[in-house]
Amino acid sequence: DTGVSQDPRHKITKRGQNVTFRCDPISEHNRLYWYRQTLGQGPEFLTYFQNEAQLEKSRLLSDRFSAERPKGSFSTLEIQRTEQGDSAMYLCASSLEESGVGELFFGEGSRLTVL
Amino acid sequence: AQSVTQPDIHITVSEGASLELRCNYSYGATPYLFWYVQSPGQGLQLLLKYFSGDTLVQGIKGFEAEFKRSQSSFNLRKPSVHWSDAAEYFCASSDWGKLQFGAGTQVVVTP
Numbered sequence: 209d210t211g212v213s214q215d216p217r218h219k220i221t222k223r224g225q226n227v228t229f230r231c232d233p234i235s236e237h238n239r240l241y242w243y244r245q246t247l248g249q250g251p252e253f254l255t256y257f258q259n260e261a262q263l264e265k266s267r268l269l270s271d272r273f274s275a276e277r278p279k280g281s282f283s284t285l286e287i288q289r290t291e292q293g294d295s296a297m298y299l300c301a302s303s304l305e306e307s308g309v310g311e312l313f314f315g316e317g318s319r320l321t322v323l
Numbered sequence: 324a325q326s327v328t329q330p331d332i333h334i335t336v337s338e339g340a341s342l343e344l345r346c347n348y349s350y351g352a353t354p355y356l357f358w359y360v361q362s363p364g365q366g367l368q369l370l371l372k373y374f375s376g377d378t379l380v381q382g383i384k385g386f387e388a389e390f391k392r393s394q395s396s397f398n399l400r401k402p403s404v405h406w407s408d409a410a411e412y413f414c415a416s417s418d419w420g421k422l423q424f425g426a427g428t429q430v431v432v433t434p
Contacts, residue, residue, distance in 0.1 A: 249426055251413070
């Protein structure tokens, strides 16, 4: 399967713990995006990378959140000192940047539950 | 900033009946518009997209959408729904490569 893969698919943690999610994009895609989706809402943009450069971060991405894409391939999203409000589905997507047309391919997501 | 609005939070439709999901966009120039579908516990799958040209676009799974500049709309349609079409549907616009999503419309299909 050459789609976008995310790991883990589900994570349950206690408040205050750190969690890390990994995303492996489609291999030739140079853009990688992170979105957050809460119940009953559409996905909300968090951040994106063009190769290894993080080009934009949403105001939703507090200081407790950090994302990296060290070699322009896979990416990690870390949440430090988790809070119950961080419970959500974290979606990763990738695209082949072509004039910013924005056709994204999504992974199945990592669902976080903070107790 | 670009945005899309999906006025209907929830729609119930009988199997075999037609379906239309509404999407309105706010953007001065011609936007890049998309419809995605999300089944329970799954990621988002692209149904169709509109960049330019023919205003009626065909997608996968028998869906189509029509871009109407005069109404700032990009409504999704399917002539005859199947039980497997039960899912959540998201309209989105591209903002310099980032997608801005609507809140979604939940579709329930009854026998």
